[in-house]
Amino acid sequence: MQATSPARPRPASNFELYSWFFMRxxxxxxFVLAVFHLVYMxxxxxxxxxxxxxIAERWQSAGWRLFDLFLLVFGWIHGANGMRVVLDDYIHPQGWKVFVKSILYVVTxxxxVLGAYIIFTFRM
Ligand code: HEM
Incomplete structure (x- = not known):
């Protein structure tokens, strides 16, 4: 009889797969935004x-506001999603996991929202 390995349980959703692609x-x-930011600044x-x-002068241009918005959003969501995985790996008690991840999501x-509000509403 052919040896078979037990079937891996199917995940309930594709969230982790999308998250994996999102990180890449x-x-x-x-990489493009941060290197440009570094070289320019x-x-x-x-x-x-x-x-x-x-900075106020720079924000006269909609292009710069958009650039800073992308850096803010991608930096935070990439960093927070990475931290979510790290917390999942290192914090085992369920209550602590929920507590620490809740703080991460609220801060993010x-x-x-605060950064985007400032970027959109700033006037000299
Ligand atoms: C040049 C910019 C960046 C590049 C090319 C980059 C690349 C990556 C890649 C490919 C991963 C996935 C690693 C994996 O799943 O094994 C990752 C994970 C991560 N990134 Fe970034 N990243 C950048 C900037 C940032 C920034 C600005 C932050 C913080 C705000 C950040 C925080 C994280 C964290 C916390 C993880 C999870 C680490 C882990 O799973 O061990 N990264 N990064």
Whole structure:
């Protein structure tokens, strides 16, 4: 008789699969955004020259606001989703897992909404 391995239980949803793909796609997006951010802020503008006026001037352009929004959203969702997996791996008591992950989701949500609000409503 042919030896068979027990069937792996089917996951209830495809969430983890989509999450896996999201981490790879957001990594590529972040790589482009973060390297551009680094080169522009550090080399083109220069750290000493970054002032409130420089950023306010930059936000006169819708393109820069959009760029900063993407960096905010992709950075937070990529980072928070990565942390979700790390917490799942390292925190075993169910209650602590729910507690710590809830804090992560609330902080992520509040900072994305707050950041987006500022990016959209800022006026000189
Ligand atoms: C150049 C930008 C970045 C690239 C190319 C990148 C790439 C990646 C990739 C490919 C993974 C998946 C690893 C895996 O599933 O085994 C990952 C995981 C992760 N990333 Fe990023 N990332 C970037 C920026 C960031 C930033 C800005 C943060 C924080 C806000 C962050 C936080 C995390 C965390 C917490 C994980 C989960 C680590 C783990 O599973 O061990 N990453 N990153």
């Amino acid at each position: 796609i957001s990594a590529i997006v972040l 550090h080399l083109v503008i220069g750290l000493d020259a970054i002032t409130f006026e420089v 949500f509040v900072l994305i």
